[in-house]
Each structure stands twice: as structure tokens, then as C-alpha cells.
Amino acid sequence: MRKTLLILSVFAMLLSSCQEDTVKRVAEQQRDIKKKEAVFNVIERSWNFADQPINAQTQAIAGNWGEWRLFLTELRQKPKSSIAAFQKKAKELSTRVNDLNNNIPIKFSQPEIKSRIAALTTKVRSLDLYISLDDIPQQKVVMCISDINATLFSLKLQMEELVAKDNIPVEQGESDMIRMLDTTRAIPNKPMK
Structure with a gap:
């Protein structure tokens, strides 16, 4: 019992x-x-990338840059269904931003542009990293989105500045002065025998 x-x-x-x-x-x-x-809900509300238009001359030069167009197209598309959709979009953005260094137009192939592309790449990769975690730090994701917007604005502004510099007319005699400052044209400093 x-x-x-x-x-x-x-x-x-x-x-x-x-x-x-x-x-x-x-x-x-x-x-x-x-x-x-x-x-x-927090990520969906804050997933807004500012797409400021650029002037017509800059747009004409950037229009031949396929990677730039694909990146902007991918950036404009906002996922709607789930966190997994945002994670997939962040991974796609990371891939597209890596491709920006390919086929840069000659006008934009300057250190100022390349450094801003590198900064943009870093921001997009950090967004991809934070949103791919199991426990997503929502404030860091929101901060990454605002950083991407600021870096993208800086990149577009630098593109417009490079185009605007080319529109400044050359004064009379300025080209001769620039040629005179060129050290490769200087007279050799070797004594003659």
C-alpha cells in the first residue's frame, strides 16, 4: 500500500x-x-530612406552607372510583411552597396566619392549585422537608418559639387599657369657635361 x-x-x-x-x-x-x-513596428516606422533628387547634369552622369541605379532602386523598395523580409532586404542592400565600387564613372572616380562610398558601405553592413541578430537592437537599427540617410546625402552632395566645379569657366591665362605649376614639365636639375 x-x-x-x-x-x-x-x-x-x-x-x-x-x-x-x-x-x-x-x-x-x-x-x-x-x-x-x-x-x-519600430523598424517598419523608421525604414524610410531619404531619396533626395540630384540635379540634371549629375543625373546624366550617374545615369550610366548601373550599380548606382540598382542600389537606389533597392533602397526605395520597402519590405512590408515580417522581420525576415527586412533581414532579406538588408542583405540585398549590403550586396548592392558592395557593387558600387564597380564601374564608377570617370567623373566620379575621385577619392572624395570613394571615401563616401566606403562610409555608406560600412553603414549598410552594420544595418545588415544588427537586423540579422536573434535579439534585434531596435535603437541601433533606427540609428543605422538615419546614418545611412546622412551618408547618402553627403555622397549625392559631393557628386553635385564635382559636377559644379567642372562648370566653372577657366579664365584667360589660367591654363598656362596650371601648366607652369606642373612639376613633370620642369627643367631637369642635372648638371650638363
Whole structure:
């Protein structure tokens, strides 16, 4: 009798502990779902990339730069369904921003542009990193989006500045003065024998 009573009490404790674990697990899953929904809502509200138009001359030069057009097209498309869609979009943006260094137009193949592309690449990669984590730091994602907007604005502004510099007319005699400053044309400094 004692043995059956002991076995029944152990069985009852196991059964009640399993039910408590199930209740705890369901409660944790509900909290996790609510947290992911909150993160999704914050990211969806802040996923706005400023696409400032550039002037016509700069647009004509950048129009031949296919990688730039693909990056901007990818940037304009906003995912809507889930966190996984945002993660996929961030990965695609990271791929597109890496391609920006390919086929840069000669006019834009300057250190100022390349450094801004490198900064933009870093910002997009950090967005991809933060949004790919299991526990997404939503404030860092929001900060990365605003940093990408600022860097993109700086890149477009530098493009327009390079085009504007070429539109400044050369004064009379300025080309001769620039040629005189060229050290490769200088008279050699070797003594004659």
C-alpha cells in the first residue's frame, strides 16, 4: 500500500511539473511574440530612406552607372510583411552597396566619392549585422537608418559639387599657369657635361 501511494504521489508531482513547464513555455512564447511585433513596428516606422533628387547634369552622369541605379532602386523598395523580409532586404542592400565600387564613372572616380562610398558601405553592413541578430537592437537599427540617410546625402552632395566645379569657366591665362605649376614639365636639375 505504501509503495502504490508513493508511486502515485511521484506520478502526480511529475504530471503537475510538466503542466507548469508547458504553461511557462507558452507564456515565454507569448512574450517573445509581443517583443518581436514591437520590434517589427519600430523598424517598419523608421525604414524610410531619404531619396533626395540630384540635379540634371549629375543625373546624366550617374545615369550610366548601373550599380548606382540598382542600389537606389533597392533602397526605395520597402519590405512590408515580417522581420525576415527586412533581414532579406538588408542583405540585398549590403550586396548592392558592395557593387558600387564597380564601374564608377570617370567623373566620379575621385577619392572624395570613394571615401563616401566606403562610409555608406560600412553603414549598410552594420544595418545588415544588427537586423540579422536573434535579439534585434531596435535603437541601433533606427540609428543605422538615419546614418545611412546622412551618408547618402553627403555622397549625392559631393557628386553635385564635382559636377559644379567642372562648370566653372577657366579664365584667360589660367591654363598656362596650371601648366607652369606642373612639376613633370620642369627643367631637369642635372648638371650638363
